[in-house]
Amino acid sequence: MTDFFRPNNLHEALEILKEYGERAAIVNGGSDIVISISQKKIAPDIIVYIGNLPELRYIREEKGVISLGGNVTYREMSHDPICQKAAGLMKAIANLGSPGVRAVATPAGNIGTAAPAADCATMLMALGADVVLANSKRERTVSLEDFYVGRNCTVKQADEIIREIRFSAIRQREGTGYCKAARRKAQDIGKVLAGVRVHLEKNIVREAAISLGALNAEIVRAVSLEEAIRGMKKETAYQYLKENFPAEAGLRESYFKEYKESVTKSIIAQAFSCALADAEKGRF
Numbered sequence: 001m002t003d004f005f006r007p008n009n010l011h012e013a014l015e016i017l018k019e020y021g022e023r024a025a026i027v028n029g030g031s032d033i034v035i036s037i038s039q040k041k042i043a044p045d046i047i048v049y050i051g052n053l054p055e056l057r058y059i060r061e062e063k064g065v066i067s068l069g070g071n072v073t074y075r076e077m078s079h080d081p082i083c084q085k086a087a088g089l090m091k092a093i094a095n096l097g098s099p100g101v102r103a104v105a106t107p108a109g110n111i112g113t114a115a116p117a118a119d120c121a122t123m124l125m126a127l128g129a130d131v132v133l134a135n136s137k138r139e140r141t142v143s144l145e146d147f148y149v150g151r152n153c154t155v156k157q158a159d160e161i162i163r164e165i166r167f168s169a170i171r172q173r174e175g176t177g178y179c180k181a182a183r184r185k186a187q188d189i190g191k192v193l194a195g196v197r198v199h200l201e202k203n204i205v206r207e208a209a210i211s212l213g214a215l216n217a218e219i220v221r222a223v224s225l226e227e228a229i230r231g232m233k234k235e236t237a238y239q240y241l242k243e244n245f246p247a248e249a250g251l252r253e254s255y256f257k258e259y260k261e262s263v264t265k266s267i268i269a270q271a272f273s274c275a276l277a278d279a280e281k282g283r284f
């Protein structure tokens with residue numbers, strides 16, 4: 001027998017989690033967790049539905065920071081002019097699931113599941129996103145990189161809700177790009193995912209953030225590549241990414257290793273090329 005709670009506001013939700021956190025499952029859009037429940041992979045005593053908490057439904061840009069409330073959906077993001085400034089984010093969510101999935105599913109859930117091949121979370125890591133976690137007593141902010149501690153594992157405690165995801169707004173001469181290799185064009189788990197945020201100065205890469213999904217137990221930053229291309233001309237950097245495999249990517253010995261190595265380099269280079277085009281399109 002499972003008890004179902006449908007709190008009316010964040011305070012109520014956090015009080016319920018304070019009392020029952022260890023035995024409860026948070027359901028937001030439900031597109032991941034309801035499947036796990038119906039397949040009996042998890043059997044929570046208590047379900048706390050947070051998909052309609054009014055305090056978590058917002059998209060804001062204030063003082064150079066973009067904030068997504070914890071139950072904002074992909075559909076809402078795709079129609080929002082603030083989110084549309086991040087071209088890579090739009091690309092990452094454009095083909096995530098189906099229109100029906102995107103109408104209910106959330107980036108908070110994408111992060112919360114901590115799957116290695118999560119599209120939105122991969123792009124959010126390249127954007128340098130932070131996660132704001134709230135319980136009934138306090139809030140804390142954790143970088144998305146520190147949020148993950150392995151496959152499907154995070155630092156989130158049972159009594160905490162992802163209240164907000166935030167990242168710095170895209171500045172002048174900055175661009176973002178995303179690329180995914182999968183067997184099908186839609187509704188498929190990616191085999192290699194790459195997100196890029198780049199800052200150009202007179203055709204030189206001043207800063208770059210590169211994230212990789214589906215290659216390790218958790219999403220990672222390709223710091224070796226980021227450092228290597230810093231200060232390079234954009235064309236040289238693109239060539240470098242096409243030719244160099246990231247040291248951070250885990251690749252098991254297998255028949256497909258060589259193929260996957262070459263696909264990874266190509267996907268990263270494509271995401272970088274999209275980010276360059278975005279940085280140069282004179283948005284401002």
Ligand SMILES: Cc1cc2nc3c(=O)[nH]c(=O)nc-3n(C[C@H](O)[C@H](O)[C@H](O)COP(=O)(O)OP(=O)(O)OC[C@H]3O[C@@H](n4cnc5c(N)ncnc54)[C@H](O)[C@@H]3O)c2cc1C
Pocket residue numbers: 025026027028029030031032033034035050070071095096097098101104105106107108109110111112113117118119120160161162163187188189
């Ligand atoms: C048909 C189909 C296709 C899909 N295709 C893709 C795809 O292409 N790419 C992809 O990345 N994913 C895909 N998914 C997976 C899923 O849709 C996404 O991961 C989605 O972002 C999950 O969001 P949700 O709100 O539905 O999460 P839920 O299922 O509600 O929750 C997922 C996990 O996060 C936790 N959680 C959710 N919100 C919060 C919060 N605010 N605070 C604390 N914990 C929270 C839950 O407790 C749970 O552990 C697909 C799913 C389906 C069913």
